[in-house]
Amino acid sequence: MPARTARKSRRTSKRKKTSSNRKKVKKILAVSSLFLISALFLSGLGFYKNLTKNFAAATSEGDYFISEQDVFSLLYVTVDDMNMEPVLATSIRMKLFDRNNGKVVSYSIPLDMVVDVPGKFGEEEISKVFALGNLNNKEDFRNGISLLDKTVTSLFGFKVNKYIIVDSKFQTEFDSLFETGSLNMTASLNDLSKFKNSLITDLTFNEFINIYTFTRSLPQDRFIKKDFIPQYTANTSLIDEEVRDLTFDSSIALEKKSIAVLNGAGTPGLAQFGNRIVQNLGGRVVGVGNALQVYSDSYIIVDETDLITTTSLAFSFGIGNIMLKRYAAFIRENELDRADIVVIMGLDIKDIL
Structure with missing residues (x-):
């Protein structure tokens, strides 16, 4: 009996040790991911003085911080090459983050969708809206961002709160973050050195970490992917109903x-x-x-x-x-x-x- 009790005690101790080790590994991985993503962003920031400031090449409308909102939106755009003219989108997604109910709803907008562009531009494929807005100002992307912001806002009837535009070479990293809550670092150190020329956003560093922390806390079934179908534009009440399901509380x-x-x-x-x-x-x-x-x-x-x-x-x-x-x-x-x-x-x- 004493020998059996001793073996049982050793097995219990081993299970506890294994469980403890797993928790430590998860914690180390989380800290490592946070360190890597911080390094990725700080390479674009230049230095820590910008930690609580916008590190964007473009500005937002006033001091509006998503960390203070229970439901907020992020316009996530990838482009073929930031240094090409014109800069063309390779993917456009509107992401709605619902803190109250713990989920992220991501709408993928077809690049060939013809939209009524706000202002005097008429109808155009949405993939060209960013470039269209930049026609008269090629020094920065402010006009293109503003026009795409207004266009997407009109589609959803919900203001774009923040935006992030990324060169396609970093799409894997950001897709992983925004759509699974994880971080897959596949970029090389050489790529990281060029990162500051491959990102435009009005997120502050703290807001980005806030998003990372929130998405990482969610199970996979709380990441919901949808296509922005033509029926949404033909009958705006359809998309409005889905948005209001998130904001009713x-x-x-x-x-x-x-x-x-x-x-x-x-x-x-x-x-x-x-x-x-x-x-x-x-x-x-x-x-x-x-x-x-x-x-x-x-x-x-x-x-x-x-x-x-x-x-x-x-x-x-x-x-x-x-x-x-x-x-x-x-x-x-x-x-x-x-x-x-x-x-x-x-x-x-x-x-x-």
């Missing part, structure tokens, strides 16, 4: 503020598009229509400014004029008496559509 939805959207630019369909944006954020719309006059500038008029809803609306519409109702006596719109928040879409943002 968002912070904006929980604040339960009533919102009115007014077309102050005279552009047909502008208020309806604004209504779609608000509802897809989880907002409660109580009024949609034309303003009593044309407004050169856009406004968000509120009862109180310290709201997640206000911040999200300002970013989604690109509106900087946020005003308390008591200071908005010059605005005679009736909706100010009916809604907690009134969004007036003026001439300055009419090209959002």
Whole structure:
């Protein structure tokens, strides 16, 4: 009996040791992956002084940090070669991260999909939109990014919160991160030295690590891949329903503020598009229509400014004029008496559509 007990004790001890070793290996792998991905990004940053700043070649609209959002989007684009003219996309994906329900939904947009490009560009294949926006400015990619951002936002009725554009030679690494929550380092050291010329993003380093930490915590069945099918553009309510399934319990939805959207630019369909944006954020719309006059500038008029809803609306519409109702006596719109928040879409943002 004592010998049997001793053998059992040794087996139990061995199992515990094996389990402990596995945990240590997983921890080492996680730390190693984090170190590698940090090195990858810092090679593009130049030095640690940029850790809490945007390390992009292009800028975002104001200080909008996805670490503060429970549902956020990332436009992930790979291009054939950053140094070629024109720069053509090889893949375009819109990723929706849902912290509340622990999942990532990724929509792959067909490159040959013909879209109505915002502004005066008309219809064009989406693969060419990035290059189209860069026609008049080849020094950087800001115009191309902005045009692609507006185009994808119009498809989903959900603002692109952040973007990342990567040279195709690094696609394996980023696909692995965003679509499986893991990191497969196949890039050579020589590639890493060229990394700073192969990435454009408005993510801060901390935001990138935040995404990495979130995706790594998810099981594989929480990464959902979908194709952006033509039916979504033919009937936008289909994609809107899927987006609202993610935002129904968002912070904006929980604040339960009533919102009115007014077309102050005279552009047909502008208020309806604004209504779609608000509802897809989880907002409660109580009024949609034309303003009593044309407004050169856009406004968000509120009862109180310290709201997640206000911040999200300002970013989604690109509106900087946020005003308390008591200071908005010059605005005679009736909706100010009916809604907690009134969004007036003026001439300055009419090209959002």
